[in-house]
Amino acid sequence: MKPSKDLSERALGWLLLAPVGILLALIVIYPVGQLIYSSFFTIRLTEPWLGTPFVGLENYVKAWEDERFWGALQNTILYIVITVPGSLAVGLGLAMLANLPFKRKWPVRLALLLPWALPLVFAGLIFRWFFDFKLGFVNDFITRFGFDPVPWLTNPMMAKIAICITIIWKSSSFMALVLLAGLQSIPKSLYEAAEVDGASKWVQFKEITLPMLVPAIFVALIFRTITAIQTFDIPYAMTGGGPGDSTETLAMYIHKNTLDFLDFGYGSALAAIMFIVSIVATSGYLRYTQRSAGRD
């Protein structure tokens, strides 16, 4: 091939990539860059006389010393550690249920989809009512069995549990959908071969379903972890971060700093930290999936 043709083909390649590249730059690279840039400045709209001086890493140092930041980070990690495996387990159960040979599949699929289709804030509000001390159906239910009502949303520990339950309920259906797609791609003949080979249902699950589902599980885990890092709506609607700031997440604290306290410099630094946490968490999964893909 002639070098000139090579060059023009390469130019055409870049030209064809350009629209996507520009779009990506506009909606991803520019905002992230702007965010990181802002994090090096003091931008407090409540104190306009301060101007917007460059402060270097001061906002990050502030975060390092900010107990409320550490509390929010801790809560976020707690929600990740509890709700990601929780929704995986519940989602897998739902997916296997939906994969049963029902005569009519659509009611099952619909039931699976509903929690997913519901806006997060709605889910939060519904469960806030469920867990209400006086009017909630959860306390109504447990008092019928002779137990004392539980202060679900006013006790820091119980509030965390209530929030985790709500997040798992809300996010399991998405997990189930991803896993259901994975389950349906497993050839039926593998189960038949295992059946003939002498495998019980449990052995079939362990030896066929789970190993064959690993790629789908990873996809589901990556998505779920990213959304778990960003947890905001459900605790916001259920407790507003309270009691105190015992259920506040990183995303809520960022929101509070930027939109309530109008401290964009510090808020940007916190958001940059969350961005880094997201990248670290997901790159771990990605590295694992790439390694197992390479092994194949």
Add this chain to the structure above:
Amino acid sequence: MANVKLKQVVKSFGETKVIHGIDLDIKSGEFVVFVGPSGCGKSTLLRMIAGLETTTSGDIMIGTDRVNDLPPRSRDIAMVFQDYALYPHKSVFENMAFGLRLRKTPEAEIKKRVGDAAAILQIEHLLERKPRQLSGGQRQRVAMGRAIVRDPKAFLFDEPLSNLDAQLRNEMRTEIKKLHARLGKTIIYVTHDQVEAMTLADRIAVLSAGHVMQYASPDEIYNRPAAKFVAGFTGSPSMNFAPGKVSADGTSVLVAGSNVKLGYARASAAGSDVTFGVRPEDISLSGENADAIAARVVVVEPLGAETLVTLAIGESKPVEMITRVDADTKLLSGDQVKVSINAAKTHVFDLKSELAITA
């Protein structure tokens, strides 16, 4: 090793009956092929024997046990699937060892049995590989290996060669035949390919629409088909059929205005309209003789080893029939020839029931 017996076996899916009271007796060590067109119920019948489909009524016996209510794992059978159904995440060794592990076979015994089976199937060098790293033929061997390590009472093969290309199919067919000769196990084999059926089977069950049309040796199926369906399904090209009328004494059939002698008299059909049948190799080009029938060459198809010639036979209302001739025979479309039909190899079928008329 065990015999397999089916007694009045019926399968219905809801209101639809797909297997209509089949009786079959498969002897211990016998190689039986279920053959038939798509949808005839052959795979369903095999899966019922395996326990992968429930049996609506009737009895399935493996050895002396009635197995209708036993799950597949308790029937002590091994099955080779059309898509091989190898566990993709397990190595070839682990695929073959899986059934043994589930039966708590000692590790040393597993190694020995997998090793032996791999040696028989010439896949020893593949044991560490994953199924996706194998070719179609190799996967097929692994699937067979997984079956033979178990040493079951019977082997069930569900169209095992249909995913392979023609050449590999021929090779594997020979392998399977060798394997049966070596192991001497009861094999039930499902295929829609009559060549596989003819070459492999001790006995063939020809199925159509959930009925066994004939259950006999390949020779019997080919030379004495019990029904028009069986006659038409075996042989390539298949049997030629033409409308005919049996003579008053039952010794000949009037086909396309010419009298064709029958091997023996069909007194029961004397004077009636029938379907006349003759295989391509039983029509030969002949010189002038008393029984010769006039024919016109329609199409000539040289195959190398032989040539297929489509002829319009008869004078009044010619019927098209195919014959095989020697590759050296030079014929052109439009040529007028004389043909003789081997009386001993003629077949007569009832018009309505389509069953062979044999007396």
